[in-house]
Amino acid sequence: MKxxxxxYLPFVSNELKRQMAxxxxxxxxxxxxxxxxxxxxxxWMAIYGSSDQAVIGGMSRNExxxxxxxxxxxxxxxxxxxxxxxxxxxxxGTVAMNLIKPIDYRFSLISRALGDMIYRxxxxxxxxxxxLEIYKVTVLGxxxxxxxxxxxxxxxxxxxxxxxxxxxxxxxxxxFFTTYIFGLQLAKDALLSFLTGQLIPISFFPEAVQxxxxxxPFSSMVYTPVMIYLGKYTGETLWxxxxxxxxxxxxLYVLGSLIWKKVTKRLVVLGG
Amino acid sequence: MNTWKRYLRLxxxxxxxxxxxxxxxKVDFLMGLLGFFFNQILGIAFLYLVFEQIPxxxxxxxxxxxxxxxxAQIPRGIDHLFTDNIWLVAWRLVINGDFDRYMLRPMxxxxxxxxxxxxxxALGELLxxxxxxxxxLSKGIVITDALxxxxxxxxxxxxxxxxxxxxxFFAALAFWIKISGPFLQVAYEMADFxxxxxxxxxxxxxxxxxxxxxxxxVAYLPASFFLKTGTSAWVIGVECGxxxxxxxxxxxxxxxxxxxxxxxxx
Numbered sequence: 001m002k003x004x005x006x007x008y009l010p011f012v013s014n015e016l017k018r019q020m021a022x023x024x025x026x027x028x029x030x031x032x033x034x035x036x037x038x039x040x041x042x043x044w045m046a047i048y049g050s051s052d053q054a055v056i057g058g059m060s061r062n063e064x065x066x067x068x069x070x071x072x073x074x075x076x077x078x079x080x081x082x083x084x085x086x087x088x089x090x091x092x093g094t095v096a097m098n099l100i101k102p103i104d105y106r107f108s109l110i111s112r113a114l115g116d117m118i119y120r121x122x123x124x125x126x127x128x129x130x131x132l133e134i135y136k137v138t139v140l141g142x143x144x145x146x147x148x149x150x151x152x153x154x155x156x157x158x159x160x161x162x163x164x165x166x167x168x169x170x171x172x173x174x175x176f177f178t179t180y181i182f183g184l185q186l187a188k189d190a191l192l193s194f195l196t197g198q199l200i201p202i203s204f205f206p207e208a209v210q211x212x213x214x215x216x217p218f219s220s221m222v223y224t225p226v227m228i229y230l231g232k233y234t235g236e237t238l239w240x241x242x243x244x245x246x247x248x249x250x251x252l253y254v255l256g257s258l259i260w261k262k263v264t265k266r267l268v269v270l271g272g
Numbered sequence: 273m274n275t276w277k278r279y280l281r282l283x284x285x286x287x288x289x290x291x292x293x294x295x296x297x298k299v300d301f302l303m304g305l306l307g308f309f310f311n312q313i314l315g316i317a318f319l320y321l322v323f324e325q326i327p328x329x330x331x332x333x334x335x336x337x338x339x340x341x342x343x344a345q346i347p348r349g350i351d352h353l354f355t356d357n358i359w360l361v362a363w364r365l366v367i368n369g370d371f372d373r374y375m376l377r378p379m380x381x382x383x384x385x386x387x388x389x390x391x392x393x394a395l396g397e398l399l400x401x402x403x404x405x406x407x408x409l410s411k412g413i414v415i416t417d418a419l420x421x422x423x424x425x426x427x428x429x430x431x432x433x434x435x436x437x438x439x440x441f442f443a444a445l446a447f448w449i450k451i452s453g454p455f456l457q458v459a460y461e462m463a464d465f466x467x468x469x470x471x472x473x474x475x476x477x478x479x480x481x482x483x484x485x486x487x488x489x490v491a492y493l494p495a496s497f498f499l500k501t502g503t504s505a506w507v508i509g510v511e512c513g514x515x516x517x518x519x520x521x522x523x524x525x526x527x528x529x530x531x532x533x534x535x536x537x538x
Contacts, residue, residue: 028454028455028457028458029454029457031458032457032458032461035461035462035464035465036464038477039464039465039468042472042473042474042477043468043472045472046329046330046472047322047325047326047329049330050326050327050328050329050330051325051326053325056325056326057325178299178300178303181303182303182304182307183300183302183303183304183305183306183307183308183393184303184306184307185307186304186307186308186310186311187303187306187307187310187311189311190307190310190311190314191310191314193314194314194317194318199314199318200318200321200322204321204322204324204325205321206324
């Protein structure tokens with residue numbers, strides 16, 4: 001345990017340092033991704049304005065405001081695309097170096113992602129979160145989130161993070177078969193933004209589709225923590241949701257190991 | 273006249289070379305196409321789900337919104353197809369010093385930049401846009417007389433020019449600040465606001481996307497002219513005016529930039 005900490009901690013801190021070095025570009029990207037949140041904010045306000053019901057898809061107008069921005073906070077810390085790094089390593093051939101070192105490649109990637117996650121949590125995640133809480137209490141007149149709620153949300157977020165990176169690792173394995181993963185990544189991002197509930201709460205989907213989603217890992221990535229934050233899950237449902245997340249972590253971990261074994265057998269690296 | 277002929281011939285030669293590299297990797301081409309296609313289709317799926325809950329969005333019906341959405345993709349796709357190389361000026365070519373090669377050849381520099389690449393990914397956007405617009409025609413919500421048909425072509429062309437101008441302007445900043453990619457990205461992504469009727473936004477945002485970075489004139493405003501909403505034809509006139517003005521500014525800045533360009537050295 002102590003040994004692996006010594007090995008993988010540098011991956012975490014290096015990534016953190018690397019991110020700190022390119023702050024300028026990073027803040028502009030935050031601005032861009034916030035565009036999306038503001039577009040959906042205004043869109044939802046217009047939608048609620050055009051509806052004769054106060055509650056749509058199980059959400060009130062105020063809850064939707066919280067939903068839109070908490071989705072932003074959650075997805076910014078959870079969706080760390082390690083498949084980018086995998087495809088980079090494969091294209092450049094540096095993946096070979098990772099194979100001969102006495103470290104677990106996947107673990108090193110996840111450690112890097114963890115550094116990224118911490119950075120994104122500190123900037124801008126936590127500030128937008130606090131800002132949203134203040135707005136929520138003063139303007140929307142809703143009750144502030146409880147300490148227990150914050151704890152459960154963060155717990156759920158950590159599992160979401162693991163589900164996402166483990167899934168993305170499996171996805172990144174495609175890089176071993178094609179060099180142009182950019183297009184696929186675009187398709188993945190688009191699909192995920194839909195299936196994880198980033199674009200629209202999953203409660204808006206038809207019943208039958210929701211049943212199918214229950215058997216896929218995607219709703220556990222972003223939707224579950226945000227719903228927990230909103231206090232939509234209580235009692236048994238809450239524990240069931242958390243357990244389901246834990247189950248997905250295990251399943252995707254095992255799946256990733258299997259694929260990795262298969263893929264590294266057929267790997268050919270040119271030059272050195 | 274001869275210069276035109278020469279440039280057309282050069283364009284054909286350069287693009288043929290580029291197409292050869294694409295033919296080498298057909299899978300990549302298909303995936304890029306798929307990526308952009310998916311991206312757009314899901315935006316429509318979103319609208320469908322929302323309209324399960326409400327009859328209309330501030331007076332707009334689902335069919336109308338889909339037309340606006342589809343219409344917005346066409347000028348975007350055209351610009352994306354032909355001038356994608358401008359992104360490289362913003363991110364790489366200036367800071368690397370690779371821009372040298374354009375300076376050395378006896379050809380128009382802007383022409384060289386765009387003639388180097390066609391972006392086939394854009395076909396995904398064009399495909400979605402065309403499908404949505406054509407399917408809207410059968411729903412009888414679009415005015416289809418000769419005047420509107422002619423202005424449709426004009427508007428798409430002007431829209432593409434506005435896109436190109438905005439891209440060129442922000443990319444040209446790289447001549448002074450070396451990497452202007454992030455700024456270009458911010459400006460470019462603002463186009464997403466114009467996929468929906470701009471009335472839903474706060475005044476500040478509406479002003480910004482109508483007059484400062486005028487994507488509303490590429491998508492929502494001309495689209496509403498083709499819908500039966502009584503928007504005057506002036507909107508297309510203003511769009512063309514903006515296209516000309518923005519193009520002149522962007523091209524002037526780009527030209528000025530090529531004069532201050534200094535290579536990376538070695």
